[in-house]
Amino acid sequence: MTWKHVERYRQLWKGYFVLKGIMHPDDAIRAHSLGVDGIIVSNHGARQLDRAPSPLEVLPAMRDAVGDRMTVMLDSGVRRGLDALVAICMGARFVFQGRPTLYGVTAGGVAGAAKALAIFHREIDISMAQIGASRIADLGPHLLMWKGEEHLRYKPTLRETLS
Incomplete structure (x- = not known):
């Protein structure tokens, strides 16, 4: 999927629109500029790129970039309840497991x-x-x-x- 796809989907879909797999603050800012309502910080369980940083590592930067303008969520690496609490402490509004x-x-x-x-x-x-x-x-x-x-x-x- 490209940013052109995101732009087109936003035009077609007037409901809540959330992107999963955002791992860089610049991408979060771009998603916001295209009208995306929320992002899920995720490396897809590190299946696609096992050297990618942990979503928890980049979460504070994402929160700082767009957390006051869109919903920031976290997915990946959540194995127990305490993992979810740490993610919330670091800026996630929702945590998926x-x-x-x-x-x-x-x-x-x-x-x-x-x-x-x-x-x-x-x-x-x-x-x-x-x-x-x-x-x-x-x-x-x-x-x-x-x-x-x-x-x-x-x-x-x-x-x-x-x-």
Whole structure:
């Protein structure tokens, strides 16, 4: 898919329009300029490019680029409830998880998927209690063990700087 496709789809579809697989702030800004309502920061489980950065690594840069103008979501690498909480602390408004429920379905059908989601829910409850957050709205970068929010921002690699 190219940006011309995105532009055309936006013209054709007047409902909410979300792009998945955005991994660079410039692409997030471009998506916003074309009228996209939200982005899903995702490397598609690293299946396409296994050397791509983790979506969690680029999430703060995406939040800084467009987070006040469009919905920023995260997918990829979410294996337990705490992963979802960290993503929310770093700026995601929504967090998707697929593999845990996929594994649950494989092991036990619909009941297995329900069990996987119940485990996720319990992990979130326990983790929130441990960090002293009673509501999702209480989550933010201040709950992570960093010197400051600046340490959560994307820093270009030497290769990116030189190109």
